[in-house]
Amino acid sequence: MEKKIYLISVNMGYGHQRTAFSLKELTQKTICANDYEGIPKFDKAIWHQMRKFYEAISNFYRFPLVGKIIFSLYDQLQKILAFYPKRDLSKPNFQLKIIYFLLKKKMG
Numbered sequence: 001m002e003k004k005i006y007l008i009s010v011n012m013g014y015g016h017q018r019t020a021f022s023l024k025e026l027t028q029k030t031i032c033a034n035d036y037e038g039i040p041k042f043d044k045a046i047w048h049q050m051r052k053f054y055e056a057i058s059n060f061y062r063f064p065l066v067g068k069i070i071f072s073l074y075d076q077l078q079k080i081l082a083f084y085p086k087r088d089l090s091k092p093n094f095q096l097k098i099i100y101f102l103l104k105k106k107m108g
Contacts, residue, residue, distance in 0.1 A: 003025075003026060003027055003028045004026060004028065005023070005026050005027050005028065006027065006028060006029050006030075006031060007020055007023055007024065007026070007027040007029070007030045007031070008020075008030075008031045008032075008033050009030070009031075009032055009033065010032065010033050010034050010047075011032050011034055011035055012034070012050070012051055012054060017032070033047070034047035034048075034051070035047070042105075042106065042107065043107050043108065046102065046107055057070065057071055057074045058071070077094055077095075078095070081093075
């Protein structure tokens with residue numbers, strides 16, 4: 001089989017790279033989006049801030065009641081909706097709006 005894809009993963013813990021590893025045989029090249037040779041300082045700083053925030057929310061989960069509520073709210077922001085919805089999902093969601101914002105700031 002001819003290797004056809006560039007595999008881009010993120011080193012944010014909790015299985016991102018473990019999931020990507022299963023596709024490794026298909027790749028021409030693998031890239032870690034938040035830690036690669038030549039990554040711009042701005043990009044690296046944004047990734048670092050996102051990772052620190054994510055780890056803080058994850059660690060906050062240990063606090064009884066309040067931690068689980070805050071983690072649940074954050075988890076809803078990251079929610080990936082069903083592939084075949086019975087509603088119109090053509091408008092940008094929260095995640096896509098964040099990506100657009102970062103692209104306007106010249107990330108990537």
